[in-house]
Amino acid sequence: MKVNTIYLDNSATTKPYKEVMQTFMAVNEQYYANPASIHAMGVESNELLMRAREQVADILKTDAKNVLFTSGGTESNNTAIIGLARGNTHKGKHILTTEIEHPSVLESVKQLEKEGFEIEYLRVNAQGVISLDELKAKIRKDTILVSMMHVNNEMGAIQPIFEAATIVHAESRAAFHVDAVQSFGKLPLTFKGEEGPDCITISGHKIHGFKGSGVLAFQKKMQWQPYALGGGQEFGLRSGTVAVPQAVALSKAARIAVETMNERQEKYRNWQREIRAELEQFGDVVHILSTPECAAHILSFSVRDLKGEVLINALQKYGVIVSTSSACSSKQTKTSHVVEALNIDEHFKKGVIRVSFGAHVTSEDIAQFIQVIKKVMMELKGELLL
Amino acid sequence: MIWKEILIRYGELSTKGRNKMDFIRRLRENIRYAFADLGHLHIRTERDRMFIAIQDEAQMNVLLAGLPKIFGIQSFSPVAACDKDMDAMKQLAITIMDTFKHEQLTFKVEVKRTDKTFPLDSHSIQREIGGHVLPQYQNLSVKVKHPDVELRVEVRHDSTYMMAQVIPGAGGMPVGSNGKSLLMLSGGIDSPVAGYLMMKRGVRLEAIHFFSPPYTSQNSLEKVKVLANELTKFGASIRLHVIPFTEIQVLIKEKVPSNVSMTTTRRMMLKVADKVREEINALAIVTGESLGQVASQTLESLTAINAVTNTPILRPLISSDKLDIIEIAEKIGTYETSIQPFEDCCTIFTPASPKTKPKLEKVEHYESFSDFDDLIERAVKNREVYIFPKKEQPTDKFADLL
Numbered sequence: 067m068k069v070n071t072i073y074l075d076n077s078a079t080t081k082p083y084k085e086v087m088q089t090f091m092a093v094n095e096q097y098y099a100n101p102a103s104i105h106a107m108g109v110e111s112n113e114l115l116m117r118a119r120e121q122v123a124d125i126l127k128t129d130a131k132n133v134l135f136t137s138g139g140t141e142s143n144n145t146a147i148i149g150l151a152r153g154n155t156h157k158g159k160h161i162l163t164t165e166i167e168h169p170s171v172l173e174s175v176k177q178l179e180k181e182g183f184e185i186e187y188l189r190v191n192a193q194g195v196i197s198l199d200e201l202k203a204k205i206r207k208d209t210i211l212v213s214m215m216h217v218n219n220e221m222g223a224i225q226p227i228f229e230a231a232t233i234v235h236a237e238s239r240a241a242f243h244v245d246a247v248q249s250f251g252k253l254p255l256t257f258k259g260e261e262g263p264d265c266i267t268i269s270g271h272k273i274h275g276f277k278g279s280g281v282l283a284f285q286k287k288m289q290w291q292p293y294a295l296g297g298g299q300e301f302g303l304r305s306g307t308v309a310v311p312q313a314v315a316l317s318k319a320a321r322i323a324v325e326t327m328n329e330r331q332e333k334y335r336n337w338q339r340e341i342r343a344e345l346e347q348f349g350d351v352v353h354i355l356s357t358p359e360c361a362a363h364i365l366s367f368s369v370r371d372l373k374g375e376v377l378i379n380a381l382q383k384y385g386v387i388v389s390t391s392s393a394c395s396s397k398q399t400k401t402s403h404v405v406e407a408l409n410i411d412e413h414f415k416k417g418v419i420r421v422s423f424g425a426h427v428t429s430e431d432i433a434q435f436i437q438v439i440k441k442v443m444m445e446l447k448g449e450l451l452l
Numbered sequence: 453m454i455w456k457e458i459l460i461r462y463g464e465l466s467t468k469g470r471n472k473m474d475f476i477r478r479l480r481e482n483i484r485y486a487f488a489d490l491g492h493l494h495i496r497t498e499r500d501r502m503f504i505a506i507q508d509e510a511q512m513n514v515l516l517a518g519l520p521k522i523f524g525i526q527s528f529s530p531v532a533a534c535d536k537d538m539d540a541m542k543q544l545a546i547t548i549m550d551t552f553k554h555e556q557l558t559f560k561v562e563v564k565r566t567d568k569t570f571p572l573d574s575h576s577i578q579r580e581i582g583g584h585v586l587p588q589y590q591n592l593s594v595k596v597k598h599p600d601v602e603l604r605v606e607v608r609h610d611s612t613y614m615m616a617q618v619i620p621g622a623g624g625m626p627v628g629s630n631g632k633s634l635l636m637l638s639g640g641i642d643s644p645v646a647g648y649l650m651m652k653r654g655v656r657l658e659a660i661h662f663f664s665p666p667y668t669s670q671n672s673l674e675k676v677k678v679l680a681n682e683l684t685k686f687g688a689s690i691r692l693h694v695i696p697f698t699e700i701q702v703l704i705k706e707k708v709p710s711n712v713s714m715t716t717t718r719r720m721m722l723k724v725a726d727k728v729r730e731e732i733n734a735l736a737i738v739t740g741e742s743l744g745q746v747a748s749q750t751l752e753s754l755t756a757i758n759a760v761t762n763t764p765i766l767r768p769l770i771s772s773d774k775l776d777i778i779e780i781a782e783k784i785g786t787y788e789t790s791i792q793p794f795e796d797c798c799t800i801f802t803p804a805s806p807k808t809k810p811k812l813e814k815v816e817h818y819e820s821f822s823d824f825d826d827l828i829e830r831a832v833k834n835r836e837v838y839i840f841p842k843k844e845q846p847t848d849k850f851a852d853l854l
Contacts, residue, residue: 089852089853089854092852092853093853104669104671104793104794106670106671109671109674113850114850114853117850117854118854121854131788314853314854317854318853318854321854
C-alpha cells in the first residue's frame with residue numbers, strides 16, 4: 067500500500083526551496099572560481115559572495131564585514147562560544163548559559179570548563195523559559211559571555227532575548243550570543259545595539275537552504291580567537307576556501323524566509339491551534355509541552371507511559387514523519403536534558419514527540435495528520451481513551 | 453509626524469564677508485544635488501542659517517543620514533512644530549526629550565516668544581515646560597550656564613517650534629566654492645584621503661589615474677573607479693581621466709638606470725597630469741604624498757619630481773602619520789577598497805633599491821637620451837574619461853541568484 071508522505075520534522079531539517087536549488091546549481095556552473103583568486107573569474111565570484119554577505123547583513127541590520135559564512139549551526143556556536151571566551155580572558159572567566167541549550171553550546175562550555183572557565187546554567191520554568199531575575203542575580207562584573215537560544219528546538223519555548231540583552235549589557239561587559247537556529251525566519255530578529263544580541267548563529271538547512279551552510283554574524287567588530295586557521299579567508303576569522311554556492315544559497319533562503327515570515331507564521335499558528343485542540347480531546351493521556359506562547363512552528367507532546375519510538379513507528383506506518391524531541395538526540399535512549407529541565411511527570415518523560423512545520427506543509431497534510439494521530443492513539447491507548 | 457523642518461547652521465561661511473551669498477548658494481545647490489532623489493526640496497536661506505522643509509518621515513530619515521557628509525555645514529537640528537497650546541507644547545517637549553533618555557545630561561529650556569499675543573510670557577512658558585519635562589526623566593538635571601542640551605521653544609505667529617538635538621555636520625566649505633584641482637588617484641590608501649580633505653576645503657576635483665596594461669590588471673582600474681565614485685558621496689560629481697601609461701613606463705625601464713627610474717616615472721606622471729590640468733582649467737594638482745612614507749616621498753625626491761612644473765602641487769597629507777590617514781580612510785569608507793591587493797602603476801616596476809635622495813641634474817641627464825615628449829602628448833590624447841556618479845545603473849547579473 068503506497069501512502070502519501072507527510073513530512074512534519076522541519077525542526078530537524080527542511081527540504082530546500084526550488085529557487086535555492088536553482089541558485090546553488092547556477093553558482094556552481096558559472097561562478098565556481100575561488101573568490102580569493104585575483105583573476106577575473108575569482109573577482110567575479112568574490113563580488114557575488116560580497117553581495118550574498120551584504121544581503122544577510124541587511125536582514126540582520128549589521129555591516130557586511132561582520133557576517134561570516136560557516137559550515138552550519140554547530141560550527142557557528144562552537145566558534146562564537148570558544149572564540150569569544152578565549153579571546154576575553156583578561157575581562158574574566160565567568161560564562162552564563164541555560165540548561166536547555168543545544169548540545170553544540172553545552173559541549174562548548176564543557177570544553178571551556180576543562181580550561182578553567184567558570185560556567186553557570188540558568189534554570190527554566192515549566193514553560194521552558196528562563197527567569198530574568200535569575201539572570202540579573204547570576205550576572206557578574208567578570209561575566210564575559212552569555213549564550214542563550216532564541217527558540218528551543220525540542221519544545222519551542224521563546225526566551226526573552228531582548229530583555230536579557232539589555233540586562234547583560236547594563237550589568238557586565240559580557241558578549242551576548244544568541245543561537246537563533248530555530249528562530250531565524252520565524253520570529254523578528256535583528257541587531258539592536260544595547261537592546262539586542264552581539265552575535266547570532268543561523269543555520270541554512272533549517273530555513274529551506276542547504277545542510278553544511280551557516281552564518282555567524284556580529285553586531286560590530288569584537289575580540290575573539292578564531293580557531294579555523296589557514297589562508298585567512300573571511301576577514302581572517304574563518305580560514306578555508308569559502309563555499310560560494312552554499313553562501314549564496316543561504317543568502318537567498320534567508321531572504322525568502324524573512325519575506326514570507328508573516329504569512330507562514332499565521333499558517334503555522336492556526337495548524338498548531340488545530341492540533342492542540344485535537345490533542346486536548348485525549349484528556350490526561352496526553353501532555354502538551356509546547357505552551358500557546360511557544361514558537362508557532364513547533365508542537366511537542368507526550369503520551370502517557372509510551373516510548374516515543376513506538377509512536378513514531380506507528381505514525382510512520384501511515385506516512386507521517388515526526389521525530390522524538392530532537393533529531394540529534396533521537397538515537398539515544400536516555401531522556402533529553404530539555405525534557406528533564408521542564409520537570410514533567412515521570413509518566414510522560416519517555417515519549418516526547420515533536421511535530422514541526424515548514425514551508426512545504428499544506429493544510430491537507432495537517433488534516434490528514436489529525437486523522438492519523440486519532441487512529442494511532444486508538445490503536446495504542448484505546449483502553450485509556452474509552 | 454511632528455517634524456516640520458531641518459535647521460542648518462553654516463560652518464566657516466559665517467565669517468566670510470562679501471562672498472557669503474555665493475557660498476550659501478553653492479551649499480544650497482550641493483544639498484539639492486546630493487538629495488536629487490528626493491525631488492524638489494523646499495530650501496529657505498537666511499543670513500546665517502538655512503531651513504529645509506520636511507514632507508514626511510521617510511524624507512527626514514534620508515536627510516538626517518546624508519547631511520553629515522555635506523561640507524559647509526557646521527551643525528543641523530531637526531525642528532518640530534505643534535499648535536500654540538500649552539498641553540500640545542508639553543507633549544511635544546516630551547517627545548523631543550525622549551531622544552536623550554539614555555544618558556545623564558544637564559539641560560535647560562530656552563523660550564522665545566515672537567507672538568506677543570500668546571497668553572503666557574517666556575518665563576511662565578519656561579517654567580511650565582521645564583516643570584513638565586524634568587520629573588519624567590531621572591537622568592536630566594537643570595543647569596543654566598552651558599547645559600548639555602538646550603530645549604529651544606519658539607512661539608511664532610503660525611505655531612510653536614521646538615528643537616533640542618544639535619547634530620554635528622562635516623564642517624569645511626561647500627564643494628566648488630574654492631575652484632578646481634586635479635587629483636592624482638593611484639588606488640592606494642592615501643590619495644582618496646587627500647582628495648577628501650581638499651573637497652572638505654571646498655575644492656572641486658577631477659582625478660587622473662595611470663593605467664599600464666597588461667602590467668596592471670583591469671581589477672586595479674575597477675578599484676580606482678570605485679574610489680572615484682566613493683568620493684562623489686561628498687557632494688560633487690568627479691571626472692576620472694585614465695591615462696594609457698605602458699609605453700612610457702617601458703621606455704623608462706629600458707633607458708633609465710633602475711635606481712632613478714622611480715623618480716623619472718613620477719616626473720613623467722606629473723608632466724602628463726599638468727597637461728591634463730591645463731586642458732580642464734584646473735588650478736592645482738593634488739597628491740596623497742606624505743613625507744618619508746616611501747622612497748619617492750623624501751624632500752629630495754619631491755624636489756626632483758616637482759622640478760618639471762611650476763603648477764602648485766597641494767599635498768594635504770604631507771605631515772600626516774600613516775595611522776591617522778588610515779583612520780580617515782576608514783571613516784570616509786575608502787579603506788576597504790584601497791587595501792585590495794592589485795598591482796598598480798606605482799608598484800610594478802619598483803626597483804629593488806630606489807634612490808631616496810636623487811640628484812636632479814643626474815635624473816635630467818639620464819632622461820635626456822630619450823624623447824618622452826611625443827609619448828606624453830599621445831598618452832594625454834588617448835586618455836579615457838569616466839564620469840561619476842554613473843548615470844545609468846548597470847544590469848545586475850546576480851539579481852536572480854540572490
